[in-house]
Amino acid sequence: MALPRPGSAIQIFLLLTVLLSSVFWGLIIAAGHIGAGGGHYVEALMWCPAIAALVTLGFRGLGTASLGLSRIGGRFALAGYLIPLGYALVGYTVVWGWGLGYFPDHAAIAAIATRLGWQSTEPASFVPLYFILIASTGMIGASARALGEEIGWRGFMAPRLVARYGFTGGAVLGGLIWAVWHMPLLLFADYHSATPWWFAMTCFTVMVVGSSVILTWLRLRSDSVWPCVLCHASHNVFIQSFFTPLTGARGSVTAYMIDEFGVALALTVLGTAILFWRMRASVRIASA
Numbered sequence: 001m002a003l004p005r006p007g008s009a010i011q012i013f014l015l016l017t018v019l020l021s022s023v024f025w026g027l028i029i030a031a032g033h034i035g036a037g038g039g040h041y042v043e044a045l046m047w048c049p050a051i052a053a054l055v056t057l058g059f060r061g062l063g064t065a066s067l068g069l070s071r072i073g074g075r076f077a078l079a080g081y082l083i084p085l086g087y088a089l090v091g092y093t094v095v096w097g098w099g100l101g102y103f104p105d106h107a108a109i110a111a112i113a114t115r116l117g118w119q120s121t122e123p124a125s126f127v128p129l130y131f132i133l134i135a136s137t138g139m140i141g142a143s144a145r146a147l148g149e150e151i152g153w154r155g156f157m158a159p160r161l162v163a164r165y166g167f168t169g170g171a172v173l174g175g176l177i178w179a180v181w182h183m184p185l186l187l188f189a190d191y192h193s194a195t196p197w198w199f200a201m202t203c204f205t206v207m208v209v210g211s212s213v214i215l216t217w218l219r220l221r222s223d224s225v226w227p228c229v230l231c232h233a234s235h236n237v238f239i240q241s242f243f244t245p246l247t248g249a250r251g252s253v254t255a256y257m258i259d260e261f262g263v264a265l266a267l268t269v270l271g272t273a274i275l276f277w278r279m280r281a282s283v284r285i286a287s288a
């Protein structure tokens with residue numbers, strides 16, 4: 001599939017993404033927290049890359065076929081769903097096993113049970129039932145939000161960057177762009193942890209660039225954006241709704257280990273990314 005003048009298309013896309021995103025960066029930063037606006041500001045922000053991609057395609061007189069929306073992705077869609085569960089389980093199991101945090105946090109269980117209207121807070125029953133709930137119904141909303149980002153970052157941008165810079169250059173550059181897009185919220189709102197900003201930024205950037213390698217491989221190998229959507233949504237669901245909130249702190253060290261701003265996830269995502277990078281020869285790269 002030939003992609004005409006990828007450089008100019010990418011530049012238009014990035015400019016539009018920044019302009020659209022600035023509205024919601026501003027609203028969230030003014031409020032000081034990412035939950036502002038009932039979470040709708042974040043939802044709108046996550047759809048800015050998709051809108052930018054669609055406007056760019058329209059401006060260039062191109063169709064939407066290049067976005068990878070027409071194919072589900074088969075086994076790659078299933079892989080996309082399972083990959084974040086795998087690297088999260090490895091990272092958090094190490095944290096719990098080494099005594100850097102504990103699982104499950106009974107106070108967190110009680111708070112979540114109250115929110116859900118559940119009576120039982122016994123971990124043996126609560127944990128598996130809650131896991132099933134978020135692993136199924138939790139994926140619906142998460143996928144709808146992730147779709148907005150993935151249409152832009154992987155549907156539109158990733159194939160064009162790889163066509164121009166090769167798999168390694170395109171995936172890494174795409175990951176750095178993706179990381180920078182998050183930085184206004186990390187630096188000026190509360191999208192971070194209790195660790196120093198420079199530590200959170202470093203771990204987050206490593207994790208995002210690693211994720212970009214995985215997602216770019218899925219996008220090109222499947223010729224579909226849907227495995228990326230499921231992978232992105234699965235990451236958000238399992239990390240943000242299960243592993244992190246149910247992990248109790250053992251002193252200040254836990255914040256340095258867990259979540260998207262800690263060492264454990266950065267390393268497990270990076271390790272997973274290396275495995276996919278080693279399979280880069282199996283992907284199809286369009287000519288620039």
